[in-house]
Amino acid sequence: MASHVIVKFITAAILIGSCYANYCDQSLCRRGPHVACNAPTQFGSACGQEPKFVKMDARMKNLLLKKHNELRAEIACGKHGFPQAARMPTLVWDDELAHIASFNARKCIFAHDKCRNTREFKFAGQNLAITAFAGYNFQAADRAENFTQEWFNEHKDCPKSYVDSYPMSHSGPQIGHFTQMANDRAWKMGCSMVHYKNGRVIKYYLVCNYSMTNMIEEPIYTRGSAGSKCQTGQNPQYRGLCSPREKVRSESYRG
Incomplete structure (x- = not known):
């Protein structure tokens, strides 16, 4: 029996209840509607x-956080030819970012939403x-870990000069997943994942939202001796990262 695997990736520049924002509030989004504004709660027709x-x-x-932080620590410590990062936070989980990610995931359409902001995270x-x-028996955990590694592997195609200024445009292989993972103004993340079938073909679709995106003509992260600017000390588990208590401003330098 023939077996095959197809993997695609894409990246963007950008708890149910009363504790969450009114996602139809236009002040949350500068471009387009919020993915959770009047969004359906059922799966979309593309979900097979x-x-x-x-x-x-x-x-x-824990699997997603561990994989992300292990790879962020590699960059923070100056591996793969990149400069060390002075204040790279340890990523921690955010339930609201995960909740918002579910509105994209439940569509089963491989495309970015135009806005996923929260009151706290405007970018x-x-x-x-x-x-x-088909013909394989992959588990969700295996796929999630593999997806994260493949995102990070884009570092091979990312010019080191981009660390100081994310470009207006980039020609060549994708790098945006990697630069998102290496962003030192991102300190929270939340993900949603859907499993569905189209005939014999099994699909997994993962959506991860982060507290900060890549900003054009702004640094991906600040160079400096690894962890030298951490205000809460370094993480003993992930050398080079700040402690999980480190909170940074997930905002544009331009305000």
Whole structure:
């Protein structure tokens, strides 16, 4: 029996209840509607057969955070030819970012939403990945870890000069997933993942939202001795990252 796997990635420059914002508030979004504004709560027609959310339990959250932070620490410590990062926060989970990600994920359409901001995070970023396979028995955790590694692997095509100023345009292989992962103004993230079928083909679609996106002509992160500007000390588990208590301003330098 023939077997195949198809993986696609895309990146963007940008708890249910009363504790969340009114996502139809136009002040949240400068460009286009918010993905959660009057959004349907059921799965979209593109979701094929038997769509279901992958449960974002403690194990899945920890897996995604661990993989992200391990790879962020590599950049913070100056590996892969990149300069060290002076204040690279440890990413921590945010339930609201994950909740908002679910509105993209439940569409099962491999495309960025135009806005995913919150009251706290006005420049939220996003990474997407989808895989389709037949004849394999991949698990959600395996796919999530693989997606994250593939995003990071874009570092091979990212010019080191971009660290100091993210370009207006970039020609060549994708780098936006990597630069999103390496952004030192992102300190929170939340993800949603959907599993569904199209005939014999099984698909996983992962949406991860971050507290900050890449900003044109602004640094991806600030150079400096690894962890030298951390205000709460460094993380003993992830060398080079600031402690999980480190909170940074997820804002544009231009205000």
